[in-house]
Amino acid sequence: QVQLQQWGAGLLKPSETLSLTCAVYGGSFSGYYWTWIRQPPGKGLEWIGEINHSGSTNYNPSLKSRVNISIDTSKNQFSLKLSSVTAADTAVYYCARGSVPGTPFWVAWGQGTLVTVSS
Amino acid sequence: QSVLTQPPSASGTPGQRVTISCSGSSSNIESNYVYWYQQLPGTAPKLLIYRNNQRPSGVPDRFSGSKSGTSASLAISGLRSEDEADYYCAAWDDSLSGPVFGGGTKLTVL
Numbered sequence: 001q002v003q004l005q006q007w008g009a010g011l012l013k014p015s016e017t018l019s020l021t022c023a024v025y026g027g028s029f030s031g032y033y034w035t036w037i038r039q040p041p042g043k044g045l046e047w048i049g050e051i052n053h054s055g056s057t058n059y060n061p062s063l064k065s066r067v068n069i070s071i072d073t074s075k076n077q078f079s080l081k082l083s084s085v086t087a088a089d090t091a092v093y094y095c096a097r098g099s100v101p102g103t104p105f106w107v108a109w110g111q112g113t114l115v116t117v118s119s
Numbered sequence: 120q121s122v123l124t125q126p127p128s129a130s131g132t133p134g135q136r137v138t139i140s141c142s143g144s145s146s147n148i149e150s151n152y153v154y155w156y157q158q159l160p161g162t163a164p165k166l167l168i169y170r171n172n173q174r175p176s177g178v179p180d181r182f183s184g185s186k187s188g189t190s191a192s193l194a195i196s197g198l199r200s201e202d203e204a205d206y207y208c209a210a211w212d213d214s215l216s217g218p219v220f221g222g223g224t225k226l227t228v229l
Contacts, residue, residue, distance in 0.1 A: 044121055045156075045164065045207055047218045060217050094163055104154045104209035104218035107175060109163035 002027030006095045006110035008080075012117050018082040022095030022110050023075070029053055033098035034078040035106060036069060038091040046091075050098055051078055058102055085117045122147065123208050125221035132229050136196040139224045141208030143189050147219055151211040153191040155184055158205040158223075167206070168193060195226075203228045 008020035022034070036048040049059035051069045059067050063082070071078040082089060092114050096106035124142040131137040141153065153171050156164035166175055168184035171191065183194045191210075195202055208221040 044222045045209070045220045047220075058217070061215065096163075102211055102216075102218060103152070104211065104220075105166070105169050106164075107166050109165075112163055 002097060002108045004095050004097065004108055004110040006093075006113050008093075008113055008115070010114055010116060012085050012115065013119055014086050014117060015084055016117075018085050018089065018093075018115055018117075019079065020093055020095070020113055020115075021077055021079045023077045024097070025076070027097075027108075029073060029076045033058075033101050034069075034071065035096045035098045036080045037094045037096055037106075038089075039094070039112075040088075040091040047104070048080065048082075048093075050101065052101070085115075087117050089115070090117045091115060121222035122212060122215070122219035123210065123221035125206075125208060125224045127222065128225050128227065130227040130229055131195075131198045133198055133200065135198045136194060137198060137226065138195075139193045139206050139208075139226070141191045141193070141221050143191075143210060143219075145189060146214040147189075147210040147212040148186065148191055149189045150213060153184065153186050154209045155182075155193045156207045156209065157202075158207065160204075164207060198228055200228050202226060 003025045006022040030053040033050040035050040066083045068081045092112045095110040097108040155168035157167045158164045171186045172184045212219040
């Protein structure tokens with residue numbers, strides 16, 4: 001049974017860079033697309049982007065200029081960096097495992113990390 | 120403003136059947152699979168329906184999905200108190216080149 005455990009800074013100031021990491025336990029790391037999704041408080045879900053074990057990435061066009069998703073196959077971890085954050089980036093950020101690139105088919109999820117951007 | 124449109128709320132009494140709609144367009148629902156997620160308060164979303172009408176193992180057959188044209192629906196029969204949650208539809212969007220979501224429907228079991 002695959003498990004995803006995520007961590008990262010929960011409080012940022014405007015213009016800083018958000019950094020989160022997600023570790024994958026108990027399952028294969030290859031053959032999947034590792035995804036970041038966020039949810040502003042009281043609002044809906046937004047896909048941020050994904051990466052496969054080879055390092056191939058796909059990003060949400062609306063966030064592409066500020067997003068970088070990377071992968072460390074030696075540690076079974078993948079990471080999210082979002083630069084120049086503003087209050088609009090305040091959200092719960094989730095990591096998830098996708099089976100098909102770009103398809104919203106996510107069976108395994110991390111626990112979520114609330115990131116608050118405030119001066 | 121979400122790309123897919125869902126009613127903000129729905130309700131029903133125990134044992135009833137409720138449906139939640141999800142409206143999209145030719146670039147998402149009409150040409151791609153629809154997925155449904157259930158989100159209980161304070162938890163990560165859980166996949167409920169994939170590829171329009173398929174249930175992952177462990178999801179009760181009280182939950183069913185359907186799609187027609189640019190719309191999709193999630194039906195919950197034999198409503199139970201534990202079904203009280205937020206429900207989201209999702210699909211790939213060819214124009215945006217990424218997955219898109221509905222705004223979510225809060226289901227209340229009266």
